Amino acid sequence: MKLTNNKIVQLLNIKYPILEGGMAWVGTAKLAAAVSNAGGLGTIGSGNMDASLLKKQIDTIKQLTDKPYAVNVIMLNPHIDEVIDLIINEKVPVAILGAGNSSKYIPKLKDNGITTLAVVSSENLALRLENAGADAIIGEGMECGGHIGDVTTMVLVRKLASILSVPVIAAGGIADGPGALAAFVLGAEAIQMGTRFIATYECEAHETYKRKILEAGIRDTIITGQKMGHPARIIKTPFGKKIAKLESSSPEEAEEALVGSLMKAFVYGDEEHGSFMAGQSVGLINEIKSVKEVIDDIMSYLEKNQIVESETR
Numbered sequence: 001m002k003l004t005n006n007k008i009v010q011l012l013n014i015k016y017p018i019l020e021g022g023m024a025w026v027g028t029a030k031l032a033a034a035v036s037n038a039g040g041l042g043t044i045g046s047g048n049m050d051a052s053l054l055k056k057q058i059d060t061i062k063q064l065t066d067k068p069y070a071v072n073v074i075m076l077n078p079h080i081d082e083v084i085d086l087i088i089n090e091k092v093p094v095a096i097l098g099a100g101n102s103s104k105y106i107p108k109l110k111d112n113g114i115t116t117l118a119v120v121s122s123e124n125l126a127l128r129l130e131n132a133g134a135d136a137i138i139g140e141g142m143e144c145g146g147h148i149g150d151v152t153t154m155v156l157v158r159k160l161a162s163i164l165s166v167p168v169i170a171a172g173g174i175a176d177g178p179g180a181l182a183a184f185v186l187g188a189e190a191i192q193m194g195t196r197f198i199a200t201y202e203c204e205a206h207e208t209y210k211r212k213i214l215e216a217g218i219r220d221t222i223i224t225g226q227k228m229g230h231p232a233r234i235i236k237t238p239f240g241k242k243i244a245k246l247e248s249s250s251p252e253e254a255e256e257a258l259v260g261s262l263m264k265a266f267v268y269g270d271e272e273h274g275s276f277m278a279g280q281s282v283g284l285i286n287e288i289k290s291v292k293e294v295i296d297d298i299m300s301y302l303e304k305n306q307i308v309e310s311e312t313r
């Protein structure tokens, strides 16, 4: 396998097949630029931003890197149409569409020359989005942080690789070289990580957020929002446990408490009201590293295991 010259590396014009997953709040231009500068694909997580907020992030990343980067767009964003237009006007190299059925937006982005990837947690949606013209599909397993589906990365990625013609990117539960190696063996052509990049110097999350990731074990996450139809994996804090309980007795109250809760975790490290979104891979992460170290460590592992031919690096 020649990972430094595979379909994803060529499609995205990057050095290494490693993507930063879109992360609302957490995926700032600074973190994304660090990932792109280290040879991966950095991603601005546009979350619920309107076009003017996103424009500032795009202006910043253009100052911090001359490498390709992506903007992640979630289908729930009330400003989605203006955000899509901005991506086109700003000639953002890559759009990553997540959290829902993005088939409506793929043709428009593609017609305007934007490389477009789509995130899925099911094989049926993957086939629809491939049909709609997605250049690659990101399969996100239920181990991942943030909003989740109900199939594991191990099974989903294998399934997608066997039914799709476009390349598959594996997301969920990957935090190091062995996890990445497993994804490539399953048939993925790149990996996407979210949680691992939170525990980096360049991530602008509050120190408490990073500390919680280092401290948490593999069983220390919990799923909230399941009853309300938008399950999300967060670190098991008293707040998380309270929400999970409240969902059964008073879904409205639970819903209300979740509004702005990721922002409270990211900006203030607020343990009482914040959702510290993170995947099960928290249990594999024991130290803060630079983004470059995270990426280089994975690539060195792959090289040692002869997945990357060393002379290509």
Ligand SMILES: Cc1cc2nc3c(=O)[nH]c(=O)nc-3n(C[C@H](O)[C@H](O)[C@H](O)COP(=O)(O)O)c2cc1C
Binding pocket: 020, 021, 022, 023, 024, 026, 045, 046, 047, 072, 073, 074, 097, 098, 099, 119, 140, 143, 144, 145, 146, 147, 171, 172, 173, 174, 192, 193, 194, 195, 196, 277, 278, 279, 280, 281
């Ligand atoms: C804090 C956080 C916020 C996230 N927000 C988004 C988002 O806005 N859009 C999206 O498509 N995925 C989102 N995700 C999922 C990531 O893009 C990525 O696929 C996932 O984190 C990969 O799994 P991992 O956390 O095990 O590395 C988020 C994940 C985290 C941890």
